[in-house]
Amino acid sequence: MTTTTTTPLITFLLRTADDNLVLAQRLGALLARMPELEEDIAVANVCLDHLGQARSLYAHAAMLEGLGRSEDDLAMLRDERQFLNATLVEQPDVDFAHTIVRQFFVDAYQVPFYDVLCGASDPVLAGIAEKAMKEARYHLRRSATWVVRLGDGTEESHDRTQAAVDLLWRYTGDLLALDEIEETLVADGVLPSLDGVRGVFDATVASVFAEATLTLPTDPYQRLGGRAGVHTEQFGHLLPEMQRLYRSHPGARW
Amino acid sequence: MNEVALDLERLRQEIGEVPDPEVPVLTIADLGVLRSVEEVAGRVVVTITPTYSGCPAMSHIAERIAAVLDMHAVEGEVRTVFSPAWTTDWMSDDGRRKLTEYGIAPPHRAPAGDVLVAIRPPVHCPRCGSADTRLVSEFGSTACKAHYSCRSCSEPFDYFKEL
Structure with missing residues (x-):
């Protein structure tokens, strides 16, 4: 299936939906594999929230698109280059520290991001954001608590967490980058300015990392491209696993 | 009418x-x-x-x-x-009473302000009423609940968390 994305708003909805879906796919794969039972339950809950947010956003994008596609079609029948998620969320779960650091960066971004989206002129998007922001807030409480516990924990947990930060930091630029899609939406009055998101994100990271005795990499390199559909190799493994069942049984319904 | x-x-x-x-x-x-x-x-x-x-x-x-x-x-x-x-603030008083009787601690008022330092007041054990309880996990058997344990009667219980 080829996708002709018709408006900046639809592209924006897909970017946000894709962030949530791909992260949910990563988290779903961790069920029954977390280090303790409580964390297994936590990761299931967080996964479900992201999946729910993705579903609402896809359904709205599909409605605006008006091509008769469903939320499932958008999630399961687009190809790699048509996915617009930030590359951060597709990064693999090397160990628990990587899972937590990835989640923390996403949460630290989503809290101010959804806060801005609550002021969207599109009432459906504003409503989804209002709901999602409450979830992002408690996701952040959990992930920030873990970052501190691991970073300021044993030598082993500190080193592994610092290694995760050193690897994953370069993918956070995708989350925070603004291009002509966001600029158009802001100029047209669809979205309030997103300029403040980065500042809140940076402040959250700085305060939590200070407590966690973690440092940001000095190398300023950022790997961008996810928002334009240019993904890392890891995504090529994730996508077919996620879409295989749906594509193997075209038209099947629950 | x-x-x-x-x-x-x-x-x-x-x-x-x-x-x-x-x-x-x-x-x-x-x-x-x-x-x-x-x-x-x-x-x-x-x-x-x-x-x-x-x-x-x-x-x-x-x-x-x-x-x-x-x-x-x-x-x-x-x-x-x-x-x-x-928000859990919409839960009726009747609903809160029924929850407690069912063995689930009802939600406190939803917090406002800094998300990283939201301190929850003590959650009372729905079985013995003790305030000497501890949080086991923010995430429980369903999305809406946290998992607690009572230090007084040693029973584990769910807390319908404030949102």
């Missing part, structure tokens, strides 16, 4: 009795999930709001509501809205 309004009120009560499948002691009216039952152009529009974005109970609840409409041969639809976002 005219006849249509009377029917709507009765319908609203009956729809409000639909139980939450995950916490069956609560109805969707107790939870504040049922927002409105209105007549729009000769059809009944039932509006509900999810507790959490990914709440798997929503489609089940919508089916149960549709069944109530069917039973009364009423033409209508179920709509889901997100805004204003659901």
Whole structure:
């Protein structure tokens, strides 16, 4: 299936939906594999929230698109280059520290991001954001608590967490980058300015990392491209696993 | 009150009795999930709001509501809205009492302010009433609950967390 994305708003909805879906796919794969039972339950809950947010956003994008596609079609029948998620969320779960650091960066971004989206002129998007922001807030409480516990924990947990930060930091630029899609939406009055998101994100990271005795990499390199559909190799493994069942049984319904 | 309004009120009560499948002691009216039952152009529009974005109970609840409409041969639809976002502050006093009796500690008032340092007041054990309890995990058997343990009676219990 080829996708002709018709408006900046639809592209924006897909970017946000894709962030949530791909992260949910990563988290779903961790069920029954977390280090303790409580964390297994936590990761299931967080996964479900992201999946729910993705579903609402896809359904709205599909409605605006008006091509008769469903939320499932958008999630399961687009190809790699048509996915617009930030590359951060597709990064693999090397160990628990990587899972937590990835989640923390996403949460630290989503809290101010959804806060801005609550002021969207599109009432459906504003409503989804209002709901999602409450979830992002408690996701952040959990992930920030873990970052501190691991970073300021044993030598082993500190080193592994610092290694995760050193690897994953370069993918956070995708989350925070603004291009002509966001600029158009802001100029047209669809979205309030997103300029403040980065500042809140940076402040959250700085305060939590200070407590966690973690440092940001000095190398300023950022790997961008996810928002334009240019993904890392890891995504090529994730996508077919996620879409295989749906594509193997075209038209099947629950 | 005219006849249509009377029917709507009765319908609203009956729809409000639909139980939450995950916490069956609560109805969707107790939870504040049922927002409105209105007549729009000769059809009944039932509006509900999810507790959490990914709440798997929503489609089940919508089916149960549709069944109530069917039973009364009423033409209508179920709509889901997100805004204003659901909060545990909408839970009825009756719902809070029923939760406690069921063995789940009812939610405190939803916090405002700094998300990283939200300090929760003590949660009372629904079995023995003690405030000497500890948080085991912010995440429990369903999205809406946290897992606690009581130091006084040693029982584990769920806390319906404030949102």
